[in-house]
Every structure is written in structure tokens, then in C-alpha cells.
Amino acid sequence: MTLVQGALDWLGDPANWRGLSGIQQRLVEHLAITGAVILVAALIALPLGILVGHTRRGRGTVVALTSGVRSIPTLGLLTILALNLGIGLTAPVLALIVLAIPPLLAGAYAGIESVSVDAVDASRGIGMTEWQLVRAVEVPLALPVIVGGLRSATLQVVATATLAAYVADAGLGRFLFSGLKQRQYSEMLGGAILVATLALVLETALALMQRVLTTVPPDTGRP
Amino acid sequence: MIEFRDVSKRYPDGTVAVESFSFVVPSHETVVFVGSSGSGKTTLLRMVNRMVDPTSGTVLIDDQDVQQVDKVQLRRSIGYVLQGVGLLPHRTILDNVATVPMLRGVSRAHARKDALGLLDRVGLDRALATRYPSQLSGGQQQRVGVARALAADPNILLMDEPFGAVDPIVRAELQVELRRLQSELGKTTVFVTHDVDEAFKIGDRVVILSAGGRIEQADTPERIVAHPANDFVADFIGARSARRTLRVQDVDGREVVVDGDGRPVGMLAT
Numbered sequence: 001m002t003l004v005q006g007a008l009d010w011l012g013d014p015a016n017w018r019g020l021s022g023i024q025q026r027l028v029e030h031l032a033i034t035g036a037v038i039l040v041a042a043l044i045a046l047p048l049g050i051l052v053g054h055t056r057r058g059r060g061t062v063v064a065l066t067s068g069v070r071s072i073p074t075l076g077l078l079t080i081l082a083l084n085l086g087i088g089l090t091a092p093v094l095a096l097i098v099l100a101i102p103p104l105l106a107g108a109y110a111g112i113e114s115v116s117v118d119a120v121d122a123s124r125g126i127g128m129t130e131w132q133l134v135r136a137v138e139v140p141l142a143l144p145v146i147v148g149g150l151r152s153a154t155l156q157v158v159a160t161a162t163l164a165a166y167v168a169d170a171g172l173g174r175f176l177f178s179g180l181k182q183r184q185y186s187e188m189l190g191g192a193i194l195v196a197t198l199a200l201v202l203e204t205a206l207a208l209m210q211r212v213l214t215t216v217p218p219d220t221g222r223p
Numbered sequence: 224m225i226e227f228r229d230v231s232k233r234y235p236d237g238t239v240a241v242e243s244f245s246f247v248v249p250s251h252e253t254v255v256f257v258g259s260s261g262s263g264k265t266t267l268l269r270m271v272n273r274m275v276d277p278t279s280g281t282v283l284i285d286d287q288d289v290q291q292v293d294k295v296q297l298r299r300s301i302g303y304v305l306q307g308v309g310l311l312p313h314r315t316i317l318d319n320v321a322t323v324p325m326l327r328g329v330s331r332a333h334a335r336k337d338a339l340g341l342l343d344r345v346g347l348d349r350a351l352a353t354r355y356p357s358q359l360s361g362g363q364q365q366r367v368g369v370a371r372a373l374a375a376d377p378n379i380l381l382m383d384e385p386f387g388a389v390d391p392i393v394r395a396e397l398q399v400e401l402r403r404l405q406s407e408l409g410k411t412t413v414f415v416t417h418d419v420d421e422a423f424k425i426g427d428r429v430v431i432l433s434a435g436g437r438i439e440q441a442d443t444p445e446r447i448v449a450h451p452a453n454d455f456v457a458d459f460i461g462a463r464s465a466r467r468t469l470r471v472q473d474v475d476g477r478e479v480v481v482d483g484d485g486r487p488v489g490m491l492a493t
Contacts, residue, residue, distance in 0.1 A: 124274070
């Protein structure tokens with residue numbers, strides 16, 4: 001109980017929020033790392049996933065590759081990368097991109113594949129180009145599933161971005177690592193609460209977005 | 224006019240869908256390809272709008288080889304109705320009907336205005352215009368499919384078992400409506416079905432196909448009934464079945480037509 005009280009006191013102290021290593025700054029860093037990682041991972045994974053879903057080719061390769069990549073422990077990968085690239089943000093950002101790609105990729109190809117075969121065949125048959133098919137039919141209809149992938153990628157990255165502090169002076173992970181080192185457990189718990197809260201906020205926002213993007217009206221049953 | 228000139232379709236695994244098929248669909252006529260599954264009828268239909276390219280032979284539309292025409296442009300110039308309808312579930316009925324004109328560069332407002340007229344044409348209430356496909360019955364969806372196919376005012380209409388998934392009552396209704404539309408519009412139509420009664424109701428000419436796109440008989444429905452070319456055709460149309468072997472029976476001075484089982488079908492018109 002005292003530990004929780006300590007963490008709440010730490011969070012409630014305005015002095016801890018200010019400054020270059022204050023909560024505010026760390027929160028911004030954490031969000032910036034998450035955002036940059038998701039952006040780069042999406043730029044790689046979404047076009048590839050959409051291509052695989054659209055052409056129905058290379059699915060086996062992609063599934064094997066993503067499940068292989070999924071089995072890599074992020075901390076291990078981060079250590080190897082940091083040993084080669086040195087201290088700084090490059091190693092954690094790369095490790096997090098590797099973490100984010102599989103769910104984004106899976107969401108993209110599964111989403112495109114889930115689009116009604118009849119709608120795709122008919123749209124091609126009435127004269128849509130392959131590009132129009134992707135843009136006007138497949139992606140809009142796959143969007144809820146694609147955002148589902150984005151949701152799970154974001155959740156994993158925002159939680160795992162605490163590891164950035166392992167090799168760089170950035171992100172909310174700083175509070176966990178420095179708290180552990182200095183036996184400041186209230187600071188450590190406070191940091192953990194911040195990460196968990198941030199993850200929940202992002203999760204809720206994306207879940208809401210997913211609901212809005214489900215443009216197809218619910219099947220009301222045939223009159 | 225659509226001409227199939229010695230077309231074949233073989234798949235890499237060795238399956239032969241169509242073997243040396245030749246046939247001419249005259250302009251403004253409705254020709255029905257009828258056959259069981261494996262007769263290649265859908266493959267033949269899809270060769271016209273290049274959804275399938277033949278392995279050998281040519282398909283010509285008004286003497287032009289379709290291989291010489293850009294696929295996308297070709298498809299936009301041909302009306303296509305599918306069994307699965309394939310409406311876009313995220314777009315309204317009106318926007319679904321307006322799809323092809325908009326692909327061809329017609330403005331949204333103009334395409335929507337025309338689409339409303341097409342809803343009338345296929346017998347759909349304009350109130351449905353703002354609904355989504357999932358809110359319509361199967362029969363209504365298929366009418367939307369026909370409206371969409373007519374939207375760009377094509378000369379050719381391809382219909383691939385369009386009424387296969389609707390119940391018999393709605394099906395009969397749609398068949399009557401299609402006859403009405405055909406007499407009004409006179410499109411060159413290729414219609415594919417496995418139902419010989421539907422073929423006889425819809426077709427000016429009926430092509431009876433057996434495995435691999437082999438033509439067993441191609442003629443008007445009445446001539447096929449009168450003179451089945453061979454046993455395959457006779458079996459396929461059920462020439463010897465009770466419903467096709469009608470005779471006249473005198474009932475209290477009126478001429479009643481009865482089927483092979485003696486069940487009344489109707490009266491002879493006087």
C-alpha cells in the first residue's frame with residue numbers, strides 16, 4: 001500500500017513533471033518513438049500486405065517470415081543491435097520496427113483476403129483497373145481489419161518502447177530503469193503506471209477509430 | 224455480333240474447359256448457353272469480356288478481336304451480371320448503379336441522376352437508392368445488378384446465371400422482367416444457365432452444351448423441343464418426361480391440355 005501511495009505521490013508532484021528528464025518530456029519522447037516506429041513499419045508492411053492480399057501470391061512465404069520474426073525476443077534483438085550500433089535510439093527503433101511489422105502485415109493481407117470474392121470479381125468484370133480495385137474496393141472494405149493490425153502493433157510497441165531506455169536516454173522506460181538502479185520503487189511503479197495508462201489510451205482511441213471505419217452497415221436482415 | 228472462332232481453353236493442370244468452340248451470337252438477339260457444370264458455359268461467357276483469355280482461337284465483337292482491345296476499356300463497354308451480384312457493400316444502391324459511368328468519367332451528379340432512371344427501368348423503388356446492398360432482398364440485389372450492367376448503355380449484356388440464387392417465385396418474376404427489358408432495349412445478350420426451362424423462357428436461341436463446350440444443338444427453343452438433335456439433348460430437355468409430353472383431352476366439350484401423367488396444364492386457346 002505504501003508503495004502504491006509512493007507512486008501516486010511521485011506522479012502527483014509537479015516537480016517530477018518538469019524539466020528535461022521530467023514526465024512530460026519522457027511522455028513526448030515515448031510517443032515520438034512509438035509514432036516513428038509505427039509509421040516506418042506501416043510504410044513497409046502495409047503495401048506488402050496489400051500486395052500479397054490482392055495478388056494472393058506469396059502468402060506462404062509471408063506467413064512463415066512473420067511467424068519467424070515474431071519468435072525473436074525483442075530484448076535479445078535489441079542487445080545484439082546495440083552491441084553493433086552503439087548506444088542511442090537507432091538500435092531500439094530498429095528492434096521495435098521488427099516487432100511492429102508482423103501484426104501490421106497480417107492485418108493487411110488478412111483484411112484484403114477477407115473482402116468478398118464476388119465483389120472483387122464483379123468490380124473487375126465491370127471494368128475497374130487493378131489499382132481502382134485496391135483503392136476503391138479492397139482497402140476500404142479491409143480497413144477495419146487493417147486498423148485491427150495497427151491496434152495490436154501500437155499496443156506492443158508502446159509497451160515495449162520502455163526498452164528504449166535500456167540503451168538510450170529516452171522514453172518512459174527511464175523511470176523504470178533509473179528507479180530500479182536507485183531503488184526508487186515509487187518512481188519505478190509510477191513509470192509503469194504511466195506506460196500502462198498510455199497504452200490503454202491509445203488502445204481506446206484506435207478501437208474507436210476501428211468502429212468508425214466499419215463503413216458497411218450491419219446486416220439488418222433482409223426485408 | 225459476337226463471334227467465337229474455334230476457341231479453346233486449357234488450364235496448366237491439363238483440364239480442358241472448352242475445346243474448339245465456334246458460334247455466332249447475332250446482334251440484338253438473346254442467346255442462352257445451357258449445360259451442366261463442366262460444360263464450359265461460364266468460361267465461354269467470360270471470354271467475351273476477357274475475364275478469361277482463350278488458349279487458342281479468337282473471340283470477335285463486331286469483327287474486332289477482343290485481344291486487340293484494352294481489357295479495362297472492353298469491360299466498361301459490356302454489361303456484366305453475375306450470379307453473386309457482387310455489389311459493393313460499402314456503397315449505396317445508387318452509387319453501385321453509377322459505378323461504370325463514373326469509371327468512364329461521367330460526373331457523380333450526372334451518373335446518379337441517370338442511375339435513378341435505371342432503378343425505375345428495372346422495377347426498383349427509388350426509395351431504395353440510399354440503402355446499402357445488405358438491406359435488400361436477393362431479388363432486389365439482382366435487379367440492382369442488372370441496372371448496374373445497363374448503366375453505361377452497353378451494346379452487349381453478359382449474364383452469368385443471374386437468377387441462380389433467388390427463390391423460384393422471384394426467379395420467374397425476374398425472367399419475365401428480363402424478357403420485357405430485352406424487347407425494349409434489344410441488347411445483344413449472352414445468358415448462361417444450367418436450367419433448361421429458364422433457357423427456353425429467355426433465349427431467342429438456345430445452345431445446349433455438353434462437357435468441354437461441345438455444341439449438342441443450337442436452335443430456337445421451339446425447334447429444339449420439336450426436334451432434339453440427339454439422345455443427349457432429348458435427355459437434357461426431358462423430352463420424354465411427363466411435363467413435355469402434352470396431349471389434348473376432351474372434357475365436356477372443352478379441349479384441356481394434360482401432361483404425360485394426365486395432369487391438366489391449361490386450355491387450348493381458340
